[in-house]
Amino acid sequence: MVRATEIASFRRVTPAILASARLAMANDVPEVSKAEVAIVLKKAAPILGIDGSTYHIMDILIGLSRSDDWKGANRPIVAISNGKLAEYTARSERQVSRCIKRLVEAGIVAYRDSPTGRRFVYRDKGGGIDKGYGLDFTPARVRIKELKGLVDDFQARLNSEQEARRATTRLSRAIVDACDAYPERAEEWTAALGGVREQNLTSEGEAAALDDLHRRIVREVTAEYATDKMSCEGDTDVAPNINTTSQNSFESKNNPPRSNEREVLHEKNDRIAVVPPSERKSGPSSPLLLHNVGGHPPRGSEEIQSQILAAVSVSLIRSACPQACEITGRAFKNWPELVAGADMMRIMIGLSDAAWSDGTTRVGRYAAAAILATVLEKSMRSPDRISSPGGYFRAMVDRGVEGSLHLEKSLFGLADGALKRAREHKP
Numbered sequence: 262m263v264r265a266t267e268i269a270s271f272r273r274v275t276p277a278i279l280a281s282a283r284l285a286m287a288n289d290v291p292e293v294s295k296a297e298v299a300i301v302l303k304k305a306a307p308i309l310g311i312d313g314s315t316y317h318i319m320d321i322l323i324g325l326s327r328s329d330d331w332k333g334a335n336r337p338i339v340a341i342s343n344g345k346l347a348e349y350t351a352r353s354e355r356q357v358s359r360c361i362k363r364l365v366e367a368g369i370v371a372y373r374d375s376p377t378g379r380r381f382v383y384r385d386k387g388g389g390i391d392k393g394y395g396l397d398f399t400p401a402r403v404r405i406k407e408l409k410g411l412v413d414d415f416q417a418r419l420n421s422e423q424e425a426r427r428a429t430t431r432l433s434r435a436i437v438d439a440c441d442a443y444p445e446r447a448e449e450w451t452a453a454l455g456g457v458r459e460q461n462l463t464s465e466g467e468a469a470a471l472d473d474l475h476r477r478i479v480r481e482v483t484a485e486y487a488t489d490k491m492s493c494e495g496d497t498d499v500a501p502n503i504n505t506t507s508q509n510s511f512e513s514k515n516n517p518p519r520s521n522e523r524e525v526l527h528e529k530n531d532r533i534a535v536v537p538p539s540e541r542k543s544g545p546s547s548p549l550l551l552h553n554v555g556g557h558p559p560r561g562s563e564e565i566q567s568q569i570l571a572a573v574s575v576s577l578i579r580s581a582c583p584q585a586c587e588i589t590g591r592a593f594k595n596w597p598e599l600v601a602g603a604d605m606m607r608i609m610i611g612l613s614d615a616a617w618s619d620g621t622t623r624v625g626r627y628a629a630a631a632i633l634a635t636v637l638e639k640s641m642r643s644p645d646r647i648s649s650p651g652g653y654f655r656a657m658v659d660r661g662v663e664g665s666l667h668l669e670k671s672l673f674g675l676a677d678g679a680l681k682r683a684r685e686h687k688p
Contacts, residue, residue, distance in 0.1 A: 268374055269374035269375075269378055271378070272372065272374070277367075278362075281365050281371040281372075281400045284403045284404065285336075285397045285399040287403045289403075290334065290402050290403055291402060291403070291405055292333070293402055293405050294328070294331060294332075295323070295337070298398070298401050301405060301408050301409055302323070303320075303587070303588055303609075304605075306319075306609070307608045308411050308412070309368075311364070312611055313611070314356060314357075314360050315360040315363045315364060316644075317350050317644045318360045319364055319369075319370075321346065321349055322339045322341070322364075322370070322396060322398070323398070325339050326338075326398060330389075331398075331402065336390060337397065337398040338373060338390060338394070338397050338398075340380040340394065341380060341395065342379075343357045343361070346361075351645055364396075369400055369401040369404070370397065370398055371399060371400050372396070373393065374394060375394035381393070382394075382395065416605070419605060422604075425463075425464035425465045425467070426468075428471070429467050429468045432468070432474075433454065435475055436474060437454075439478050439482065443482065446481075450474075450478060454471075457470045562622065562625045563625065565623070565624045565628065565661055565664075566625030566627060568661075568664065569624060569628040569661050569666060570631065571669075577672050578593055578631055580679065580680075581635070581638065581673070581674075581675035581676035582634045582635065582637070582638040582672075583638075584637075584638055584641045584642070585606060588605060588609055588637070589606060590602075596630075599630045599631065599634065602630075602634075603617065603633055606630075606634060607633060609637055610633070610636055610637055610651055610654065611651050612633070612651040612654055613651070616651060616654070617629070620654065620658045623661075624661045628668075629658065631672075632658060632666075632668065635668065635672060635675065636653050636657065637650070639671075639675070640653075642675075642678070
């Protein structure tokens with residue numbers, strides 16, 4: 262088979278297209294399986310700017326390639342017309358052409374055009390490609406090590422940002438609690454806290470600044486107590502822990518860590534804060550404060566989360582959402598691990614951080630993560646049926662708040678489908 266990559270004269274060639282063509286002509290191609298490349302490409306999709314219809318077309322092209330074409334010196338060439346792809350994806354041929362160009366410029370596919378522009382593959386008696394024209398996935402094979410590195414760095418950055426956001430929430434509440442305990446210094450510490458927030462730092466920078474402020478407050482309080490209240494003889498240099506962040510509300514809702522004398526308010530991410538709002542409106546301004554249809558009192562996120570997950574377990578989610586597990590690189594062994602994969606899952610379905618935060622506030626972190634995994638799995642299996650996965654997620658959250666969501670039925674259906682697929686692919 263001729264290994265030179267030809268680009269038709271009717272194409273407007275860009276530097277990125279030429280770079281993919283050079284990768285396709287490489288002779289030193291790493292040994293890698295089709296399944297491994299497929300998983301890496303799906304994880305790297307957000308990094309490469311591949312989403313929506315482009316992601317759908319990439320998934321179809323990978324599925325149409327033969328596993329044997331990814332082995333040894335073979336070239337995984339897919340010969341399918343833009344018309345067929347448009348029919349499969351319910352898109353126009355012009356849009357399909359633009360999506361393929363994005364895949365080529367992303368450096369994972371190369372054009373291998375015939376003189377007439379048609380795409381076709383001739384195979385020898387052994388099943389190998391004797392002559393082929395179409396879309397060549399050799400660039401993805403050549404870049405597999407680089408793509409794995411990008412995925413690892415991307416996942417590490419997501420984890421770092423998530424940990425920084427958690428630290429920011431924890432330290433902010435600890436500083437507010439210190440202000441409650443020492444009203445005479447509350448104005449100074451509150452101003453310092455506001456100053457940190459006004460600097461518009463990154464998540465990591467804000468967490469580090471709040472940590473420094475929290476340590477300074479602890480040192481001031483400790484020094485004053487040791488000097489004015491008691492002798493320092495025999496003391497050890499251990500800073501007291503004034504962090505009062507409670508356990509997760511879903512796991513410890515029956516064991517409140519605070520006394521009933523302080524007002525408890527539910528805030529973002531299903532955590533608990535003890536600081537009352539500075540202003541109280543005379544009437545309810547949020548949908549969560551309104552009475553439900555039929556005169557029932559409003560329900561909190563804990564109650565909604567408990568109802569949604571009443572018949573749902575982590576093992577059920579793991580069985581029903583194998584592709585979500587692959588994309589996030591997590592086994593979903595427990596609820597915190599499921600929540601930890603939420604950032605990757607929301608990016609894959611195009612859900613904004615604000616929409617995700619709103620979902621966790623309304624139905625709880627665990628229920629929102631379970632819904633997110635379900636939406637991602639459904640969009641991966643049937644992308645043509647869910648045109649807007651982000652809107653699908655928000656609709657399921659609305660149904661959960663209304664009490665009409667039966668998440669266990671969707672998960673049992675997905676688990677049954679996964680089992681049938683496993684049986685069909687079993688040799």
